[in-house]
Each structure stands twice: as C-alpha cells, then as structure tokens.
Amino acid sequence: MLDVNLQSVKTNPWLRGVLLIGLIALALWMARSKLYSFTSETAFTTITGEHIVLKALHGKPVLVTFWATSCPSCIKEIPHLVTLYKQFHSRGLEIIAIAMAYDRPNQVVAMTREQKLPYLVVLDITSEYARQFGRVWATPTTLLIDQNGTVAKRKIGAFELMDMQARIEQLLKG
Structure with missing residues (x-):
C-alpha cells in the first residue's frame, strides 16, 4: 500500500x-x-426579428461563427459559410453568425443584405453570447456543435472549408 x-x-x-x-x-x-455556459435555453433574436432557442435545434448540427464587418478574415470566410449552408442546410445544418459587440448594427445589417447571407445573423450587443460560447475575443471564431449540444470543434481564425465539410458530413452521418 x-x-x-x-x-x-x-x-x-x-x-x-x-x-x-x-x-x-x-x-x-x-x-x-x-468554458461554455450556453445551454439549450440560450436564445437569439436575429436581425430579421426571428427568435431562435438552441433547444429547438437539438438533433441538428449547428455552426456558430463570431465575426465582425471590420474583420478581413471574416469577410473572406463568408463564401465558405454560404457554401456550407447550401451544401448542408437541407440535411439539417443550421448556421448562426454572431456579430461582435463592437460591430455597428447598421453595418451588420447592410453587409448581410449586400452579401445576401442565407443563414441566421445575430447581434451580440452586450457580449453575452461571446461569454456563453467560451469567452470569444477573436474573430473569426467558429464552433461546430453536434446534435447533442456538445462542441465538436472550436476554431479561432479562419477555418479550412474542406476540413469543416468533412466534420459536418461526419456529424450528419452519425
């Protein structure tokens, strides 16, 4: 002993x-x-006024990305997000793009319209979402949440499209 x-x-x-x-x-x-304090009760209101509760997305993979209109890497990532949306949304993927607190709401709305973003866009005016999703401070920061609400991948900086496609495909195949 x-x-x-x-x-x-x-x-x-x-x-x-x-x-x-x-x-x-x-x-x-x-x-x-x-690190993560978001729950199934975490709720968002999109810039179009749509109310989303994470609980309603249970059973679906969710890609959450924190971005800013002033972030060059975020702007370069928009086509990748659109590609992911077009490729996987019909199979259940939801994408929520959360604009950082320092981003001016009118700029976020304008860019969303100009770029014709097909996914959900949310303003984080109080930084509450940034805190709940792991004290996000850098953009872009992307989290891939699996169907059970667990963070499957967290990427600070621009993600590689092929890597993200493979991870989402893996989640969708179960």
Whole structure:
C-alpha cells in the first residue's frame, strides 16, 4: 500500500511530480468544463426579428461563427459559410453568425443584405453570447456543435472549408 503523507510529498520528487500533474489535469478539466455556459435555453433574436432557442435545434448540427464587418478574415470566410449552408442546410445544418459587440448594427445589417447571407445573423450587443460560447475575443471564431449540444470543434481564425465539410458530413452521418 502506498503511504503518502505531507512530509513524503515534500521530500520525494516523484510524488511531487505526480501530485503536480494531477493538479494540472484537474485545473484543465475544471477550466474546460466551465468554458461554455450556453445551454439549450440560450436564445437569439436575429436581425430579421426571428427568435431562435438552441433547444429547438437539438438533433441538428449547428455552426456558430463570431465575426465582425471590420474583420478581413471574416469577410473572406463568408463564401465558405454560404457554401456550407447550401451544401448542408437541407440535411439539417443550421448556421448562426454572431456579430461582435463592437460591430455597428447598421453595418451588420447592410453587409448581410449586400452579401445576401442565407443563414441566421445575430447581434451580440452586450457580449453575452461571446461569454456563453467560451469567452470569444477573436474573430473569426467558429464552433461546430453536434446534435447533442456538445462542441465538436472550436476554431479561432479562419477555418479550412474542406476540413469543416468533412466534420459536418461526419456529424450528419452519425
């Protein structure tokens, strides 16, 4: 039987290492478990006035992207999002594009109209969604949420279209 007491931890480097690794693993697990605070009750109102509750999307994969009209990578990503929407929406994929709090609402609405975005666009005026979806601070940040509401992929920066297509296809095949 392993007899561990405070004195042996202080004097035995192996025990200190094991304890340190355990504490780091615990801290990472706790940080990860609190990273996302969105729930099935999280609700959005789109720029067109449509009210969406995540619970209503249960059973469907959902791609949530945080973006800004002033973000060059976000603008370059729009055609990829449109492609994903056209390719997978009829099979159940929902896309929610959340504009960051610093983005002016009139600019978001104008760009949505100019680009003829087919997916849902939401304003995050208070940064509440950015907090709930993992303290988002950089754009673009994209989360792919599986049919059970679990984050299957989180990407900070522009995503690769082929990689995202493969991941969505995998989710849809179950």
